[in-house]
Amino acid sequence: MLIVENVVKAFGSLVVLDGVSLTVKPGEVVTILGSSGSGKSTLIRCINGIEKLDAGRITVDDFDVTKPRELAEARKRSGTVFQLFNLYPHMTALSNITLAPIEVLKRPRAEAEAEARALLASVGLEDKVDVYPAQLSGGQRQRVGICRALAMKPRYLLLDEVTSALDPEMTSEVLDILAKLARDGTTMVFVTHEIEFARRISDRIVFLEKGKLITNLPTAEFFSAAGGLALPRVAQFLSKMQKA
Amino acid sequence: MRYTDFTPYDLVLLAQGLGVTLWVFLVTTAIGVTIGLVWGIVRFYRVPVLTPVISFVSEFLKNSPVLVQLFLVFFGVPGLLHVDMSPILAATITLSANTAAFIYVIVVSAIESVGRDQIEAARAFGLTRWQVLRHIIAPQAVAFSAGPLTALLVNQLQVTSLISVIGVMDLAKIGANLNLRTLKPFLVWTAVGALYYVSAKLIALIGARIEARLRAYAAFRGL
Numbered sequence: 001m002l003i004v005e006n007v008v009k010a011f012g013s014l015v016v017l018d019g020v021s022l023t024v025k026p027g028e029v030v031t032i033l034g035s036s037g038s039g040k041s042t043l044i045r046c047i048n049g050i051e052k053l054d055a056g057r058i059t060v061d062d063f064d065v066t067k068p069r070e071l072a073e074a075r076k077r078s079g080t081v082f083q084l085f086n087l088y089p090h091m092t093a094l095s096n097i098t099l100a101p102i103e104v105l106k107r108p109r110a111e112a113e114a115e116a117r118a119l120l121a122s123v124g125l126e127d128k129v130d131v132y133p134a135q136l137s138g139g140q141r142q143r144v145g146i147c148r149a150l151a152m153k154p155r156y157l158l159l160d161e162v163t164s165a166l167d168p169e170m171t172s173e174v175l176d177i178l179a180k181l182a183r184d185g186t187t188m189v190f191v192t193h194e195i196e197f198a199r200r201i202s203d204r205i206v207f208l209e210k211g212k213l214i215t216n217l218p219t220a221e222f223f224s225a226a227g228g229l230a231l232p233r234v235a236q237f238l239s240k241m242q243k244a
Numbered sequence: 245m246r247y248t249d250f251t252p253y254d255l256v257l258l259a260q261g262l263g264v265t266l267w268v269f270l271v272t273t274a275i276g277v278t279i280g281l282v283w284g285i286v287r288f289y290r291v292p293v294l295t296p297v298i299s300f301v302s303e304f305l306k307n308s309p310v311l312v313q314l315f316l317v318f319f320g321v322p323g324l325l326h327v328d329m330s331p332i333l334a335a336t337i338t339l340s341a342n343t344a345a346f347i348y349v350i351v352v353s354a355i356e357s358v359g360r361d362q363i364e365a366a367r368a369f370g371l372t373r374w375q376v377l378r379h380i381i382a383p384q385a386v387a388f389s390a391g392p393l394t395a396l397l398v399n400q401l402q403v404t405s406l407i408s409v410i411g412v413m414d415l416a417k418i419g420a421n422l423n424l425r426t427l428k429p430f431l432v433w434t435a436v437g438a439l440y441y442v443s444a445k446l447i448a449l450i451g452a453r454i455e456a457r458l459r460a461y462a463a464f465r466g467l
Contacts, residue, residue, distance in 0.1 A: 075369065086364065
């Protein structure tokens with residue numbers, strides 16, 4: 001279980017997360033919606049320990065990310081895919097994927113490489129094994145980014161606006177892979193602006209507004225007139241996004 | 245009577261001088277790079293007390309003339325600490341420290357030039373600070389610093405000529421002696437200059453080769 005309890009995070013005087021609580025059960029796909037600056041990415045960055053919390057607690061399978069000793073264990077359980085890919089430019093696609101399994105999980109190199117090849121093949125990149133990120137398209141880079149996260153066999157896959165930097169064609173390359181992962185029962189925390197896609201794959205949708213979590217509903221209810229749409233802010237957000 | 249013609253033995257002397265210059269250059273570069281690197285790593289870990297001390301020492305070494313530093317070590321230190329100081333030891337200490345100060349600057353900027361986003365990704369996947377330094381930062385920082393490092397070393401080779409002032413028999417000192425004997429400054433200094441030039445060119449060439457290889461991953465292969 002991934003538990004976020006009353007998390008507060010501020011950058012200087014700007015409060016980005018203001019008492020956010022959220023629980024993600026194994027097998028669930030939870031989508032986080034909200035306009036830019038609402039704190040979605042920061043929430044992901046708190047879960048994987050990149051940002052330190054100012055208050056509250058986050059536990060990943062009972063490992064507390066606020067405790068330095070438990071953070072390492074918590075990090076082994078989550079895998080992050082980043083908006084701007086964040087690949088290691090000096091490493092081939094294969095090495096990008098095998099670095100953490102070899103260094104952090106202490107997996108034998110041959111085993112890690114065999115798995116990485118299989119992962120690349122599963123996203124249609126079997127011929128890009130020895131290619132550097134600079135030689136890949138955006139969609140291909142993000143597919144490598146997904147493989148890199150999956151290679152850690154994470155219990156929780158954290159997706160931070162993974163298609164925001166991609167054109168529609170590349171976006172669909174990436175979303176197809178995520179849809180497959182969702183069908184296979186991968187637990188995901190999914191920050192996105194792809195509302196229609198989120199509606200198809202999510203079990204639950206939460207909405208962040210100025211650092212506060214204003215609603216947390218099952219998908220169907222979120223999109224129903226009596227549920228999420230009853231909240232003016234959510235209705236306004238959805239109608240704007242659907243027009244765009 | 246005074247013998248003012250060139251002799252074949254002058255070539256041997258020049259070769260010896262070049263040998264001393266290159267030896268001092270290589271030794272002080274090795275020591276300077278090692279120290280500068282350690283300083284850079286200390287700063288990367290933001291070690292308290294040590295980091296500001298290193299910054300201060302580096303600033304001092306960068307912002308005072310090498311010749312003054314050389315005199316300070318050769319004339320000043322022995323008087324102060326009552327120790328013996330040979331010219332070659334003073335030269336080695338001064339040039340090593342001076343090189344270290346500039347290497348430190350290169351190392352710091354090379355580390356900072358590696359994108360934060362990749363470092364965050366590696367940390368999020370559970371790599372330790374040391375693993376990030378070793379696998380993510382170091383390979384890229386080395387590639388970034390190859391250019392500035394080559395430029396620095398070419399310069400440091402020329403700077404070695406200052407040690408002739410305290411009596412080290414390097415290429416410049418041999419040139420000075422030869423000049424005094426033959427009274428043919430134009431010929432002597434042209435020859436000495438050419439030897440420095442060839443050595444510097446060699447360093448630049450090797451540096452460019454290494455840089456090209458290190459940056460292969462980022463090479464533009466389009467169009």
